[in-house]
Amino acid sequence: MEIKKNVAFVGMFGSGKTELAINYAVMLARREEKVALADLDFVSPYFRSRDKKGFLEELGIKVLVPPGKYIWADTPMIPPEVFGFLTNKEFRTVLDVGGEEDGVVVLGYLRAFLKDTTTFFVVNTRRPFTDSVEGIVNFYRKLETRAKVKFDYLVVNTNLAHETTEEIIKEGEEIVESAAKELGVPVAFTVVPSFLADCDCKYEKFIIDRYLELPW
């Protein structure tokens, strides 16, 4: 698997893009790389990576969000520094892209700056619309058309939050594997929550912590 300087996470609403983007940025930061995380989600009103700005900055991550009070808005605002960080050779930049057809259009806008970017299509097969091979293939193609950018990999992120089990993850790997064959796109890795770190997976494991938990 070849992963370029920058990475982008795309997918349907609630597929786990933001949680993955945060975990990916944290992983890079812990390897002492220079990391920027750009919150390009102008679709979701809550539970965005900007909510974790303070935590990420403490780890030395540069967090790119709309200025000032506009972090509370759901308007299509792209932090202007993104262009610089995407081309800056010293920084690994993680793009957290908004969900579905409307969220992914931002990639088309950034297209000229994405040569050094690997794009992951994140799938939770326990979500509406991507619970079958047919659904995944359909929306993968729809989002790719809207993004005007080829996606590079599929990511298995099948989960039920705290109720995730090894069986549920394996069931997700099976479905995504079949979708990958039909699309002719490889599977990059399987996302595994830290409480199942030892589970037996078909693909490489990417172990995550949950940062977007409800605080009560």
Add this chain to the structure above:
Amino acid sequence: MGEKIMVKGTEAIGEAAIRAGCRVYFGYPITPQSELTEYMARRMPQVGGVFLQAESEVATVNMMYGASSVGARVMTSTSSPGFSLMQEGISYMACARLPGVFVDVVRGGPGLGDIQPSQGDYFQIVKGGGHGDYRLPVFSPSSLQEAVELTIHAFDVADKYRTPVVIFADGMMGQMMEPVEFPDPIDPSTLPSKDDWALTGAKGRKARYVTSFDIDPYKLEKMNLVLQETYKEIEKNEQKWEEFMTDDIEVLFVAHGTVGRIVKSAVKLARQKGIKAGLFRPISLYPFPYKRLSELAEKVDIVMTVEMSSGQMLEDVRLAVEGKAETPFYGRLAGVVPTPGEILEALMKELRR
């Protein structure tokens, strides 16, 4: 019941409506409920239903009136300012005795407000934001599994009493994600017939009409009295609530929706400090469970209400408590969500008084 899936609150409510046999949805986008409209846009064609984006919320509610009058299970969803625009039509539907389910994913106000979660529309939703002597059954979920159950229940209540019903979901209920299990779908053709009142075509029978109007005040009063009889039945039969750790209470919290869930954590924190706290969570806000809350109030000196508002449900709590206990209040406004620690601190302040 099928397998569990991860859903957003808006999707949970949308899917539950479809499983309840709803095949007609009208909507207009507004944050933080737009995903419900989007979900219905994708799902309705899959089940042979109708999805129609109206040109405004005023149009939406009148489409609800029309589709309901011919007997369809109909739903719309909106958020605070959009719900304000629907009030005239809701009052018309109430008077014309037309069932329909309204979902209000409440956000910070007043005015244009913001897009964060709030419960500041309690007066509007529960006490009636439109004109005239009408009431609406209102259900407030505190988890997404409960949102599924209450949405299905809302359709049954709407049909049984021939009334609009509201699901009061604050923004957090709309946007949060949880694993949920859906019941098997109801085949719409097996739902109880509405042929005794709906406008199904007058061939072979006398023509009938559905209206919220009578120029003769004595006749209009009769229509009103039918409504009032219906509300008595609703008050008798449709009260719902949850009690959490109330067996040995010294102090009682009252909270609904997302705040009910947060207060559960505050109750546990209080108990770690040796304070025997409990929670009374009204699920039906109309009919409000006055009687049960009144019984519980006899056991305590403090009944503390917590809301994401300036203290609106508080008025119903005070009607139930009738001075039997102190009734302090803690609230956050404009989309700020209270934390369990804050709530506990507010309670400690009352206890030190």
